[in-house]
Amino acid sequence: MIQRLKHIWNRTSAHSAESFCIYICQLIFSLLIGLIFYYTVNDNLGQSMALEQLASGFDRTVIMDMINSNENVFSSVLSWVMTLTPIYLIVSTWLQGGLLFNIKKGEIGVISQLKNGIKYLIPFLGFALLSFVLIILLAAIIGLPFKSIIGDPLTTFSSEKPFVISLFILIAIFSVCIIGIWGLSISARYNYIEGAPFWKSIKLGLAFLKNHFFKVLSIGYLLIGIHLLLALIYYLLMGDRGAPSWLIVLFAILVQQLFSIARVFIRSFGYIALDQIDDEFIG
Amino acid sequence: MSAQCNSDYNKNQSPKIANYDITVDLDHEGKVAHCHQTLKWKNTSPDTIRSLRFYMYMNAFQDLKSSYLRNSGGKVFGRDIADRSAKEWGHISIDKMLNSKEEDLANNAEYIQPNDGNKYDQSILEIALNTPLLPGETGIYEMDFTTKMPKTIARAGYSQKDFFLFVHWFPQVCVYEQDKHETWGWNSHQFVPGTEFFADFGDYHVTVTASDHLQVGASGCRVSEIKEDGKQVVQFQAHDLIDFGFVVYSEFDVYKSTFRGVEIEILMPPEHCAFADRYRQAIEHGLEYMNKNVGPYPYPKITVVDPPVHALNSGFMEYPMMITAASFYGIPKSVRSVESLVIHEFVHMYFMATLASNEKEEAWLDEGFVTYYEDRITDHFHGEKSSFYNVLGFRSGNAENSRLEYTKLDHSRLGPIAAPGWEIKGPYKGLIYAKTSLVLKTLEGLVGSAAMDKVIQAYYNEYKFKHPKEADFRRITKEVLADVYTGFDLDLFFDQCLHGTEICDYEVVYIENTELNSGNNTKVVLSQNGGLQFPVSVEIIYENGSVAYMDWDGSPGEKVLEYGPGVKIQSVNIDPNNTIALDINFNNNSLTYNPNKKPIVKYAAKSTNWMQTFLEYASFLF
Numbered sequence: 001m002i003q004r005l006k007h008i009w010n011r012t013s014a015h016s017a018e019s020f021c022i023y024i025c026q027l028i029f030s031l032l033i034g035l036i037f038y039y040t041v042n043d044n045l046g047q048s049m050a051l052e053q054l055a056s057g058f059d060r061t062v063i064m065d066m067i068n069s070n071e072n073v074f075s076s077v078l079s080w081v082m083t084l085t086p087i088y089l090i091v092s093t094w095l096q097g098g099l100l101f102n103i104k105k106g107e108i109g110v111i112s113q114l115k116n117g118i119k120y121l122i123p124f125l126g127f128a129l130l131s132f133v134l135i136i137l138l139a140a141i142i143g144l145p146f147k148s149i150i151g152d153p154l155t156t157f158s159s160e161k162p163f164v165i166s167l168f169i170l171i172a173i174f175s176v177c178i179i180g181i182w183g184l185s186i187s188a189r190y191n192y193i194e195g196a197p198f199w200k201s202i203k204l205g206l207a208f209l210k211n212h213f214f215k216v217l218s219i220g221y222l223l224i225g226i227h228l229l230l231a232l233i234y235y236l237l238m239g240d241r242g243a244p245s246w247l248i249v250l251f252a253i254l255v256q257q258l259f260s261i262a263r264v265f266i267r268s269f270g271y272i273a274l275d276q277i278d279d280e281f282i283g
Numbered sequence: 284m285s286a287q288c289n290s291d292y293n294k295n296q297s298p299k300i301a302n303y304d305i306t307v308d309l310d311h312e313g314k315v316a317h318c319h320q321t322l323k324w325k326n327t328s329p330d331t332i333r334s335l336r337f338y339m340y341m342n343a344f345q346d347l348k349s350s351y352l353r354n355s356g357g358k359v360f361g362r363d364i365a366d367r368s369a370k371e372w373g374h375i376s377i378d379k380m381l382n383s384k385e386e387d388l389a390n391n392a393e394y395i396q397p398n399d400g401n402k403y404d405q406s407i408l409e410i411a412l413n414t415p416l417l418p419g420e421t422g423i424y425e426m427d428f429t430t431k432m433p434k435t436i437a438r439a440g441y442s443q444k445d446f447f448l449f450v451h452w453f454p455q456v457c458v459y460e461q462d463k464h465e466t467w468g469w470n471s472h473q474f475v476p477g478t479e480f481f482a483d484f485g486d487y488h489v490t491v492t493a494s495d496h497l498q499v500g501a502s503g504c505r506v507s508e509i510k511e512d513g514k515q516v517v518q519f520q521a522h523d524l525i526d527f528g529f530v531v532y533s534e535f536d537v538y539k540s541t542f543r544g545v546e547i548e549i550l551m552p553p554e555h556c557a558f559a560d561r562y563r564q565a566i567e568h569g570l571e572y573m574n575k576n577v578g579p580y581p582y583p584k585i586t587v588v589d590p591p592v593h594a595l596n597s598g599f600m601e602y603p604m605m606i607t608a609a610s611f612y613g614i615p616k617s618v619r620s621v622e623s624l625v626i627h628e629f630v631h632m633y634f635m636a637t638l639a640s641n642e643k644e645e646a647w648l649d650e651g652f653v654t655y656y657e658d659r660i661t662d663h664f665h666g667e668k669s670s671f672y673n674v675l676g677f678r679s680g681n682a683e684n685s686r687l688e689y690t691k692l693d694h695s696r697l698g699p700i701a702a703p704g705w706e707i708k709g710p711y712k713g714l715i716y717a718k719t720s721l722v723l724k725t726l727e728g729l730v731g732s733a734a735m736d737k738v739i740q741a742y743y744n745e746y747k748f749k750h751p752k753e754a755d756f757r758r759i760t761k762e763v764l765a766d767v768y769t770g771f772d773l774d775l776f777f778d779q780c781l782h783g784t785e786i787c788d789y790e791v792v793y794i795e796n797t798e799l800n801s802g803n804n805t806k807v808v809l810s811q812n813g814g815l816q817f818p819v820s821v822e823i824i825y826e827n828g829s830v831a832y833m834d835w836d837g838s839p840g841e842k843v844l845e846y847g848p849g850v851k852i853q854s855v856n857i858d859p860n861n862t863i864a865l866d867i868n869f870n871n872n873s874l875t876y877n878p879n880k881k882p883i884v885k886y887a888a889k890s891t892n893w894m895q896t897f898l899e900y901a902s903f904l905f
């Protein structure tokens with residue numbers, strides 16, 4: 001087991017450049033939001049001594065006074081988020097396609113990633129769309145009957161405990177579905193890279209999922225677990241330190257970016273883990 | 284049974300005008316209580332009383348035609364009420380009322396509608412007394428009445444099989460008092476939304492007979508309990524209360540403790556057991572703080588009822604010696620809405636139960652004062668910036684939260700807070716609770732905490748077990764502050780804060796530094812953008828680091844400060860300690876040429892990182 005994970009990790013490191021390329025692209029899109037955010041807050045608060053309060057930690061009064069005195073304060077930030085997200089997702093599908101190609105074909109490097117990724121952009125957008133539709137569909141299939149069985153949770157039960165517990169069960173079921181869709185979607189992309197036509201890739205993906213459901217599930221939960229652990233470490237490390245000095249601010253930025261890089265690497269790790277199963281499957 | 288509750292705690296603290304001895308026979312399956320009450324009512328007026336008026340508030344829930352439900356817009360506490368079946372409505376009726384001559388006065392009964400003339404409203408009943416009551420006389424009446432409980436509505440009623448909250452459940456005598464023109468008469472408002480308590484003090488002996496699988500909790504002390512043949516008879520006794528409520532449920536766990544001689548009884552469903560300790564601590568904090576800063580808690584006991592989730596609408600309420608809280612399985616300790624609510628309801632034992640103002644006419648005198656102390660207590664024990672919640676670095680203080688209830692309102696439409704409940708349309712909480720609390724906090728900011736405590740202590744001492752009005756509070760405040768503070772006009776303060784609709788918003792508009800030989804003066808422009816006026820201190824920091832303070836009367840409009848050419852001002856800060864809590868925007872109170880940009884960079888970096896995380900998860904999914 002450890003040996004296998006180590007092997008996956010070695011392969012992940014080999015594809016560092018591609019992961020880093022994804023990270024840089026994410027950073028560029030996000031920095032745009034950061035800059036707009038900076039100018040928005042600066043315009044509203046830039047000359048106020050209330051900034052001193054924010055410097056000593058999260059201050060709801062300062063933030064809410066800013067929002068109350070100008071309720072559209074963050075509307076430009078939000079509209080940029082809405083605009084940039086779909087554009088990023090297209091670029092991301094491209095970069096991800098290249099990464100998957102490199103993983104599957106044993107190629108290394110950003111040039112190959114960019115060159116090959118673009119070839120798969122349209123079909124991979126198709127797979128992405130399919131994932132999106134499946135997620136919505138499953139959410140409806142699981143969520144709607146739950147709502148109709150439970151009705152108004154405040155009056156149906158004699159206690160809210162079963163409601164809270166069933167909500168957790170629902171989330172667990174939903175997470176299984178999400179991981180399944182993810183496994184299917186990535187496996188279908190691998191099959192496409194291997195030359196299978198679009199629908200055949202999905203069919204093969206389904207077969208893969210059927211044969212390796214628990215392995216896919218364990219990878220999915222492993223990734224979720226690592227993400228939760230990272231979030232916890234980040235919170236323990238950063239909490240809300242405010243911004244008492246430039247050093248602390250720089251330290252926070254550094255930690256944030258390290259965690260962002262880590263998140264992209266975790267994804268690559270997941271792709272390689274799936275490929276590993278796939279190889280064993282084919283082999 | 285606890286010692287202190289069992290002892291003779293009757294201290295004759297109140298005038299004991301309306302005294303009730305009630306026996307209740309609860310048919311929990313039929314949701315009906317068959318009751319008998321002996322009413323002893325004392326005529327403390329100089330008038331001869333020819334009729335008694337009763338609150339029959341349960342009748343507000345008998346159909347959609349009552350004034351309460353007509354004014355509810357089809358929903359009570361967010362729940363539709365129109366589609367109720369016949370058995371889900373409630374009502375109350377007096378079946379018999381014998382005077383000392385054994386004459387049945389029930390035949391003299393007539394529903395009246397002094398407020399709105401809605402002839403379908405049966406929330407006030409007038410009964411002519413065959414024998415008038417002379418000044419100083421006490422009338423004794425033996426009454427049979429029936430209360431049918433509705434499915435929970437505005438707290439009162441039953442929920443599922445056997446949860447009951449009995450409030451507004453007995454014929455309660457209205458208040459015969461002097462109005463502001465000093466004319467004696469009945470103060471007997473119909474039941475409408477936004478109004479609740481106003482009654483005379485008295486003693487209560489209440490005996491509840493119910494199936495023995497049920498637990499019963501109540502205002503007052505439990506003095507005896509007998510179980511026999513599947514039935515139980517529980518007796519409660521309470522002195523100097525303005526009302527009495529009780530609760531019945533089969534699933535309660537009971538937690539009892541004593542703090543500083545006061546018995547704390549917590550009744551909660553088993554799934555909420557994690558909150559028992561939090562409730563107990565909240566009550567202890569309330570007791571400790573109020574005893575120290577306002578006055579001694581006047582009762583031997585407090586009952587805390589935590590309703591099950593299906594009866595959540597019975598929560599969030601205060602009755603003398605009994606409060607109903609609300610919790611939800613899984614609320615973490617870092618979210619202190621639970622503590623905040625318990626403390627709020629507990630403080631009502633001072634402002635409502637003891638200082639029994641007319642909540643219908645002057646709700647701000649109880650909800651507003653309660654919110655002010657709720658904020659003070661929670662902030663004192665849990666920290667100013669985190670007493671309401673502190674989750675993953677996001678935090679809020681309780682007072683901070685109350686202030687936002689007010690500042691988030693659309694200010695131009697606000698009515699005055701000193702208005703009867705039925706005239707307050709719209710944001711009741713933001714106005715009556717939050718704005719009043721901010722008015723008091725602003726007064727505290729202006730006169731200092733020690734002087735403010737003296738004001739409230741004097742108010743409590745003089746008016747406990749009475750019905751104080753706005754004029755009483757204003758008089759006490761002026762008397763106490765006469766020795767302490769003379770710097771501003773208290774009448775102006777109260778007039779504009781309680782009866783006005785203006786806001787307060789200080790702003791430093793700009794600072795214009797000019798060169799030595801430019802011929803122009805250095806200028807600072809301050810502004811009060813609202814119509815309120817409070818004296819404030821202005822901090823001026825010069826470029827060379829020296830700091831000066833000046834007093835400004837804070838009158839509406841702009842105030843221009845001029846300095847000679849060449850004077851370099853770096854920062855100006857109006858009210859640097861945020862003493863004027865009513866100010867709706869603290870951010871524009873200051874302007875500086877040396878701003879601290881670190882937090883902006885920090886939040887920009889954070890928002891960058893939030894976006895990165897969001898994009899990463901989105902690309903992971905698709």
Ligand SMILES: [Zn+2]
Pocket residue numbers: 601627628631650653
């Ligand atoms: Zn209240």
